[in-house]
Amino acid sequence: MPDGTDILPPAPPRKEHRRATRKNLSSLGRLAYGGEESRMLNCEVLDVSEAGIRVETYVHPIDIPEFVSMSFGGLYYRARRRWVEGNQIGLTLIPDETQSP
Template sequence: MSDSSSSEPPENRRNRPRPRTIKSGKLFFGGFHKTVFDCLVLDLSETGVRIETAVMIDAPETAFLQIQDEMIGPMTKRWTAGNQIGFEFAPRGG
């Protein structure tokens, strides 16, 4: 179960290290009327991502992330801390 009310990123609970990076991206969510927020990608790994938005948002449990021309998702929200949000990528089917 996710802990969306955590006040700090759960960095010590990661299964794999998540290298720090600074990239611009866009967070997408919603159905027919898509909502898009510009964001910074702070860490990125094969299993998840930590992003930061300019303002605090109430991100839903499922979203997509665009970095340059690559769309990533679906992703599941695992935690929030201020303007930062941690997402876990959905497992890829083989």
């Protein structure tokens, strides 16, 4: 019979390494990549900051290249993939490449 001593305490909160403050968001977006054999991947934008975007795809994002185009909220961004974890992708926005449709 367990006495409760075998339960681990919760992990301490992770230290935030981002320089910019994130804003939680839930907005549909789209990633585009691939040149001549272009591919589009629907996603949900989870949060944004001045420097980047965290998105979640509806399928496992295999072979996401280093540079992609990202659109959401009526704007288009050029972005660089920083990390992929499960179905989530962290993107750094490339300055001066935001465009209106």
